[in-house]
Amino acid sequence: MKKEKKNEIIMNVIISAVCIVLFAIMFMQFKTIEETDITAIENMRETELRTAIAEWKGKYEEALEQLEENKKSIKEYEQTIEDNGEASELIDKDLQEADMKLGKTDIYGEGIVITIKNTDDYQIQAYDLIDLINELRYAGAEAISINDVRIFSTSYIVQLADGLTLVSDQRVTSPFVIKAIGNQTYLSSSLSLKDSGYIDRNKARGMDIELETRNSIQILKNTSNREVKYMKEGEK
Amino acid sequence: MILIAIVIGCILGAVIGIYAPMVPYTYSGYLAIAIIAALDSVFGGIAATLNKNFDLKIFVTGFFGNAILSILLTYLGQKLNVDIYLAAIVVFVGRMFNNLAIIRRYYLNKWPSKKEENKNETEKSK
Numbered sequence: 597m598k599k600e601k602k603n604e605i606i607m608n609v610i611i612s613a614v615c616i617v618l619f620a621i622m623f624m625q626f627k628t629i630e631e632t633d634i635t636a637i638e639n640m641r642e643t644e645l646r647t648a649i650a651e652w653k654g655k656y657e658e659a660l661e662q663l664e665e666n667k668k669s670i671k672e673y674e675q676t677i678e679d680n681g682e683a684s685e686l687i688d689k690d691l692q693e694a695d696m697k698l699g700k701t702d703i704y705g706e707g708i709v710i711t712i713k714n715t716d717d718y719q720i721q722a723y724d725l726i727d728l729i730n731e732l733r734y735a736g737a738e739a740i741s742i743n744d745v746r747i748f749s750t751s752y753i754v755q756l757a758d759g760l761t762l763v764s765d766q767r768v769t770s771p772f773v774i775k776a777i778g779n780q781t782y783l784s785s786s787l788s789l790k791d792s793g794y795i796d797r798n799k800a801r802g803m804d805i806e807l808e809t810r811n812s813i814q815i816l817k818n819t820s821n822r823e824v825k826y827m828k829e830g831e832k
Numbered sequence: 833m834i835l836i837a838i839v840i841g842c843i844l845g846a847v848i849g850i851y852a853p854m855v856p857y858t859y860s861g862y863l864a865i866a867i868i869a870a871l872d873s874v875f876g877g878i879a880a881t882l883n884k885n886f887d888l889k890i891f892v893t894g895f896f897g898n899a900i901l902s903i904l905l906t907y908l909g910q911k912l913n914v915d916i917y918l919a920a921i922v923v924f925v926g927r928m929f930n931n932l933a934i935i936r937r938y939y940l941n942k943w944p945s946k947k948e949e950n951k952n953e954t955e956k957s958k
């Protein structure tokens with residue numbers, strides 16, 4: 597009788613424990629579902645959500661990659677634009693320098709002016725001019741003109757049979773005014789070296805020669821233009 | 833006596849469940865399967881009681897064992913990418929209906945005989 601009662605109590609306790617567990621779990625589940633089951637996204641199964649997330653992640657990564665690529669190409673373009681700008685600036689500078697050297701523009705700068713005249717004792721010949729120009733070039737003259745005829749790389753000075761002097765297709769006569777742009781000191785000192793200098797040498801021969809240094813000399817641009825016909829760029 | 837124990841257990845369980853922390857949505861699927869398994873055990877226990885072959889050990893081990901086994905199966909199914917929990921639900925709910933049918937038949941068998949007895953009694957009194 598006592599044992600039966602004990603058994604009954606044990607059974608009651610176990611069954612109530614089972615009920616507690618069952619209801620506790622059930623109510624927890626009710627609560628969870630009630631609080632999460634609000635929108636469609638939460639209705640979706642976890643696997644579906646996972647695939648959706650993976651899909652979006654893939655898309656995001658793709659977009660990111662594309663963005664990165666585009667950024668890169670934009671950078672490249674910017675770089676080339678910059679490079680082009682630099683190159684064209686350099687080319688501009690080169691062109692300007694070449695123009696100045698070729699005498700395509702009026703130029704000015706410090707330098708010297710030499711005036712040589714025929715005298716009764718001495719008639720100035722073409723080679724006197726050539727000699728002078730060589731001396732000036734040697735002394736570092738950057739630009740030279742004879743009677744406002746610009747001397748550049750293809751210039752020539754020849755003596756015609758009738759005594760006329762031709763400088764780059766233009767006739768020049770005495771007095772010859774030679775302008776040279778360059779370092780004044782170098783130019784004047786190399787010309788006026790004692791005895792061996794151009795001035796002393798030619799004065800001894802009876803030439804009338806005057807040297808003048810100026811801070812600003814204007815040399816006009818070259819008017820004659822020789823076409824390039826035969827020479828070509830490159831190696832053969 | 834046993835009814836009081838059941839009622840107290842239910843109320844206590846409800847209170848605990850309401851104040852328990854929320855389960856993450858990911859795990860609520862496992863919990864649902866466990867509940868189905870437990871309910872199946874409960875109905876099986878009631879049916880067994882009516883058939884007078886109720887065994888407390890079988891009931892308790894079935895209650896917890898089925899719940900844990902169904903949770904494990906669901907987990908395995910997710911790992912294998914097979915919805916094994918559907919099979920568990922089919923089995924448990926099918927058994928629940930079976931047990932419900934047993935319970936229903938038991939009371940249906942009881943009810944008409946009572947009614948007839950009552951009828952006989954009333955006829956006799958007339």
